[in-house]
Structures are given as structure tokens and as C-alpha cells.
Amino acid sequence: MTDHKNPGIEDVIKEAQSYIHDKDSLALISRAANYASECHAGQFRRSGEPYVTHVINVAYILATLRVGPATICAGFLHDVLEDCGVSREELAADFTDEIAGLVEAVTKIGTLEYKGKDDPEYQAANHRKIFIAMARDVRVILIKLVDRLHNMRTLQYQSENAQKRIASETLDVYAPIAHRLGISAIKNELEDLSFYYLNREEYYRIAILVEAKKTERDAAVNSMISEISDMLRENEIPFRIFGRSKHLYSIYKKMVNKGKRFEEILDLLAIRIITNTDLSCYEILGYIHAKYKPIPGRLKDYIAVPKTNMYQSLHTTIIGHDGKIFEVQIRTEDMDAIAERGVAAHWRYKEGSKYDARAEQKEIEDKLAWFKNFAVYSEDEAGNTSASEYMATLQRDVFEANVYVMTPMGRVIDLPNGATPIDFAYRIHTDVGHTAVGAIVNDAMVPLNTQLHTGDVVQIKTMKNTGPSEDWLKFVKTNQARNKIRNYLMKKEAEAHETRVSEGEKILAEEMRKRGFDPKDYMDKKKIENILKDFRVSNYTDLMYGIAVKSISPMSVTSHLTNQKSRMSEDEALGHLLNREVQKRTSKSGLVIPGIESMKMSLSHCCMPVYGDPIKGYITKGAGVKVHRADCVNISRVKSRLIDVQWDDGDPDRLYDSDLIVMAHDRSFLLTDIVTVVSQCRVTMESVSASVNHDTLTSTIKLTVRVHDVNHLQNVLANIRKIESVFTAERASH
Ligand code: MN
Numbered sequence: 001m002t003d004h005k006n007p008g009i010e011d012v013i014k015e016a017q018s019y020i021h022d023k024d025s026l027a028l029i030s031r032a033a034n035y036a037s038e039c040h041a042g043q044f045r046r047s048g049e050p051y052v053t054h055v056i057n058v059a060y061i062l063a064t065l066r067v068g069p070a071t072i073c074a075g076f077l078h079d080v081l082e083d084c085g086v087s088r089e090e091l092a093a094d095f096t097d098e099i100a101g102l103v104e105a106v107t108k109i110g111t112l113e114y115k116g117k118d119d120p121e122y123q124a125a126n127h128r129k130i131f132i133a134m135a136r137d138v139r140v141i142l143i144k145l146v147d148r149l150h151n152m153r154t155l156q157y158q159s160e161n162a163q164k165r166i167a168s169e170t171l172d173v174y175a176p177i178a179h180r181l182g183i184s185a186i187k188n189e190l191e192d193l194s195f196y197y198l199n200r201e202e203y204y205r206i207a208i209l210v211e212a213k214k215t216e217r218d219a220a221v222n223s224m225i226s227e228i229s230d231m232l233r234e235n236e237i238p239f240r241i242f243g244r245s246k247h248l249y250s251i252y253k254k255m256v257n258k259g260k261r262f263e264e265i266l267d268l269l270a271i272r273i274i275t276n277t278d279l280s281c282y283e284i285l286g287y288i289h290a291k292y293k294p295i296p297g298r299l300k301d302y303i304a305v306p307k308t309n310m311y312q313s314l315h316t317t318i319i320g321h322d323g324k325i326f327e328v329q330i331r332t333e334d335m336d337a338i339a340e341r342g343v344a345a346h347w348r349y350k351e352g353s354k355y356d357a358r359a360e361q362k363e364i365e366d367k368l369a370w371f372k373n374f375a376v377y378s379e380d381e382a383g384n385t386s387a388s389e390y391m392a393t394l395q396r397d398v399f400e401a402n403v404y405v406m407t408p409m410g411r412v413i414d415l416p417n418g419a420t421p422i423d424f425a426y427r428i429h430t431d432v433g434h435t436a437v438g439a440i441v442n443d444a445m446v447p448l449n450t451q452l453h454t455g456d457v458v459q460i461k462t463m464k465n466t467g468p469s470e471d472w473l474k475f476v477k478t479n480q481a482r483n484k485i486r487n488y489l490m491k492k493e494a495e496a497h498e499t500r501v502s503e504g505e506k507i508l509a510e511e512m513r514k515r516g517f518d519p520k521d522y523m524d525k526k527k528i529e530n531i532l533k534d535f536r537v538s539n540y541t542d543l544m545y546g547i548a549v550k551s552i553s554p555m556s557v558t559s560h561l562t563n564q565k566s567r568m569s570e571d572e573a574l575g576h577l578l579n580r581e582v583q584k585r586t587s588k589s590g591l592v593i594p595g596i597e598s599m600k601m602s603l604s605h606c607c608m609p610v611y612g613d614p615i616k617g618y619i620t621k622g623a624g625v626k627v628h629r630a631d632c633v634n635i636s637r638v639k640s641r642l643i644d645v646q647w648d649d650g651d652p653d654r655l656y657d658s659d660l661i662v663m664a665h666d667r668s669f670l671l672t673d674i675v676t677v678v679s680q681c682r683v684t685m686e687s688v689s690a691s692v693n694h695d696t697l698t699s700t701i702k703l704t705v706r707v708h709d710v711n712h713l714q715n716v717l718a719n720i721r722k723i724e725s726v727f728t729a730e731r732a733s734h
Helices: 009-017 023-040 052-064 070-076 088-094 097-113 122-137 138-153 160-180 184-198 200-212 214-234 248-258 277-291 332-347 357-367 369-381 387-399 421-428 429-433 479-514 524-537 538-547 555-559 571-577 670-680 710-721
Strands: 240-244 269-273 314-319 325-332 403-404 413-417 437-441 444-446 460-462 601-603 615-619 625-629 656-666 685-694 700-707 728-729
Touching: 009 023, 009 052, 009 070, 023 070, 023 240, 023 601, 052 070, 070 097, 070 277, 070 615, 088 097, 097 122, 097 138, 122 138, 122 160, 138 160, 138 184, 138 332, 138 357, 184 200, 184 332, 214 240, 214 269, 214 277, 240 728, 269 277, 269 332, 269 413, 277 325, 325 332, 403 460, 413 421, 421 429, 421 460, 421 479, 429 437, 429 460, 437 625, 437 710, 444 571, 460 538, 479 538, 479 555, 524 538, 538 555, 656 710, 670 685, 670 700, 670 710, 700 710, 710 728
Parallel strands: 269 325, 601 625
Antiparallel strands: 240 269, 314 325, 403 413, 437 444, 437 460, 615 625, 656 700, 656 728, 685 700
């Protein structure tokens, strides 16, 4: 690792003067520097150095990135709100609102950082803050990245625990952001520093391997450089050429990811050629391929198709005359600046133009395709997903994206591995996703679940008035698509529910009119609330829904509402409730004890026997005989007071309650499907309730049904088990 000398305030000013000439801007920068010195006077870092060295370093690195004056000032001032008790208002009054805003945003990210390190939800919340701040103003994250870079450079003064924690956060969160923004100079340094603190053994092992053959490699690279230089001079093409070394972490990652030994890594001998125009790049490539044998499949044209972080260059791998393998990168000066400094290079400070944060942000979104998705996503989801869900989406949809496909207009869209045309469609626009009916990939019509590959040109066929299918959830890869599809289906289901509710209202009103009542007199919510209990529902909409799906009899509701209840027997009311013809029960319980007559018997509520179940009686004290299923756990230990009981020949109209438990993967219309199947089996449903475990996406549905006998019950269970996504359906015992 390189040692960095601490710059002074004058070094920052000098650096700024090299590209900022406006006197007022330079004066503002000096003032910010002095203000920070005063504020932090008497404060020290763990290294023992005055605190102000940290903020000077941050401002200095920002100036080398050629950022605007406001950003440099914010670099100097980035810790005064937190550490010096200055308020945002004071800062805005002393400087500008813009600067105070930047400092405040950086501070907000910072304040959470060192707390709750072991709580994943807390970490995620913290990271989400960083991303949302970035989505609003990219300068904030630039300052934050540089702040982190300097803290990483001075990490040796922290405790070992803090080193590991900060290093892994840097590797997981900050380095990927730097990469995504194309700031490879910062990304590489952050990676190597993290690598050092997280895995010192491997760090040194690779450093030693690199060092060992360095002289040999340098010699090979130098002789190749002079050969190429001669050739290009002969052909009068302007160029700059130099060897470059890979950073240690990228070598380590290649070895781990591709399972390669150090010696097998091809691009250790690397050369970069910088020229003046795009055309010269291709010309140089032509000359090089004419002279040296290229390795097939290694030519990459990132000039024609830039990477999503704006990176542009030609890459090729060639075999030198002595059999050594070289990686060659060819690009223009502008491309090189973007390759090193990314966003920072593209939006380097332009003298005389006023910084317009909105316009800049929009330009970034236009250039960095992913940034727009990300900004939109961050706005959308900021309030309504959990932090860890938000982070998972970002991780998957933004950071792990590595399939690059194109729209017919040539716009590059990055997607995660295994992504399908549906993922692509939702990336283009929510409406394109919702109305997608077909996909054309490279001029051929393909199924919507086809896996896309880098380079595919994808076009989506849409049709108005269609909607996403539930099946899509089985194959989409991006969380973005999954969330949009789910939301759509949930909304649809809610709408269907609403339709059912108004259907129920209509049916009930009709029933009342038929019986000579004016619905206006009875159908107000107050009156209806009074009878909810009678139908075992908890609210108005459930009652109306029940009427619409025929689990509640409109006739019975009418009777209750119009106070005719008293004239009906319990059995009649029950009959209405079941929406069947009124049944006359036999006076007998349906059970007999061999040899004994007239004994009070009832079915136990714990195992709920139904006609045909093997049964046992238990003689209670004073409540007659309770009849259990023979295998009921509640009587399995009981030795005395048991008595044989039998079903009598029975009344074919008698019905038995049975509680069921159904487990299923949660999906839309699950309940509707269960209700439909139950009613198709000619079984009455008494009640139904569902709960969802959001971690496992498993739904548990409890229902009470009324059946004639055990065969009838087994038939319902068998049919419920056939419903898609249901994995178990069993009788419950309590
Ligand atoms: Mn700081």
C-alpha cells in the first residue's frame, strides 16, 4: 500500500486553482478551509494528528477529481455539523444553502454508521440511506466515497474489530458504488485496502507473487511497448503507451472466482494505449492484430457498446513473439479519464456555468442507465419496503447485474443472470411489463420465460387491456418485476373482492324486496352490525362477500335484519345459514351405546368426529358421554371412564362440523380457489381464515366445513390437495 503524505490547505487551493479560475469561488474555498480549521481546533484523530487533516485530505482528493467549488467546500465542512455543534442554519448563513444541504446529507448518512453493527436490518437501513441520498444528489456520495477512502487509508489506528467491520462494509457497499459510478481509481484502492484488513494472509501471498516476477514481467512489457511504439510511429498515429498493473484484489478475485492459479491469469501483462480519436483506436487495433496473433473470444468492443458505468475502450489479448500473453486496452484520452474517474470525469467542473443539481442529476440518469432505474426505484420504494428488502433488490437488480441486453434502439439494459423478457419489460416501463404478451429476441419470437444473454436485442410485444400472469412470478429474476407483478395481482384481487361485496349487497336487496321489505329501511351499516355475530363474520364486507359466494343465506340475513329471528327455530336459522333446505334433525344424537339407552351424548370439540370415524366415548362428570375419535390424543392416555360407542344408522341429512388446516405457498386467488373447490364438493363452509408467513411466503388457511360423513370429508380434502400450490390439507385437532 502506498503511503500518502498529508496535504495542507495550500495544496488544496493549488489543486483547485488548476481548473477553477473564478476569484469568488476560490475565496469561498479558502473560507471553508479556515472555518473547518477553527471548528475542529483542539480535536484529534486516533492517529494523534489534528482532526482537520482528515477534512483537508477529503477536500484535496475531491479537488483532484475536478469537482465544483461547492463540493470542495462541503468536503472541508463535512464533519462540522456532527462534531462541532454548528447548525445547518448557521452553515447556510455563513456559506450557501447548497453547501449546507450537501453537508447535511453527508452527515445524515454518517450518523448511523457506527451503531448497531450486528443487526442486519439496521445495517440495511443504514445502506438504504446512503443509496437514497445518492439517488437525490450524486455529489453527496462522491464526498462520502472520498471520506471513506481517507478513513480506510488511516484504518491502522482503529481497533481490530472496527477495522474488520469498516473494511467489510467498504467492500460490500462503497466499492460497488464506486464501480457503478465508474470511479475505478477509488474503487481499486478501496478494494485493496479492504482486502488487506479482511484477509491479510492472502493479501501478502499475492503481493509476494506479484513482486517475485516483477522484473521479468517489466522487461517483457517494456519490450512489447517498444515494438508497438515503433509500429505506430511508422504509421504516424498519435499515441501514448504504458504498462499497467492489476490491483491485488482483482487478481485474488479472478483466482477465487475462476479457480485459477496465479500463473494462469492471462492479463497480468497489460498494456494501455491512449490515442486521439475513436477511429485511431480501431486503426491501432488493426495494426496490432495484423502483427500479433489475437486469442479468439477475447476481443471486446466497449467503444461501440459502452459498459453501463460509461466505460469505453477496446480490449484484446494477443500472443507476443516469444509466446507471452498480453492484454491490450486501446482508448481515447476522454475515455481514459472516464475509465479512471467515471461520473466525476464526465461532470467535471465547467467554469462559468452555474451548477444546477437537478440538471446534472438528470444528465447522470440519461448517461448511466442503471442510475435511472435505481433513482426511480429508490423513490418508489423508500417508504414502503423494509430496508433489507430494498437492499436485496438493489443487490440483485443493480449490483449483481451482469447480463447486458439491448433495446432495438441500442439502449443497453443491465439485468441479473437468468433474467427473462419480462424482467426486461418491467425495466423499460411498468406499463410495458403489465401489458407484455410476447417477446422478440434477435428477430425470433420466444417464450416469455426465455433466459436472456448478453448482446441479445430484445423487443417486447404489448397488448392493451391485458395484465401480468401469476405464472410470471415463477420465472422472473428481478425483484423489481416481482414486486410490480405482485402489486398488480393484489390490486386485482382487491377489486374482485369489491365486486363480490357489491354483488352481495344486490342479492340481499333483491331478497328483501321479494319478501316485501324495503331494503332502504334495513340495509344501513348500523343495523347490519348488530347481526354480524349471528353469522360469525366480523364486518360488513365479509357478510356481503359471504352472501355473494353463497356461504351465507340472504334469506336468513333478511330474517335477522327484519327481526323475524324469534319466529324461527334454531334449526331453521342454521338451515338458512347453510343455504340449504331446512333440515329436520332426528331427536337422537346419532350415537348409540350398545346395550344402554337414553344416555346423554355429544361430540367432543377437540377432535370433531364425523359420521364413520372410529370413535370412543368418555364418561364425564355430569355432562354425559363425550364422544372422541378413537385416535384423539386427548383420550389416548385415559385408562378409565372409556366406553364403546357406535354411530347409529343415522339420519342422512345430519351434518358434522370439521376443522381443516390447509398449508400452501401464498399466491393470489388461493382463497377463492379453495372456496370454489369446497363448494364444488357440495360441502358447506362455516368459516374460513387465512394467515401468511411473510418470510416463507406460506399461507395457513383454517376452515370449518360441514359434511355428511367421513367419506364426504376425505373427498373434500383430496380435492383441496389438488389445488395448485397447496401442499398439505388435514383435519385439525385442538
Ligand atoms: Mn469524515
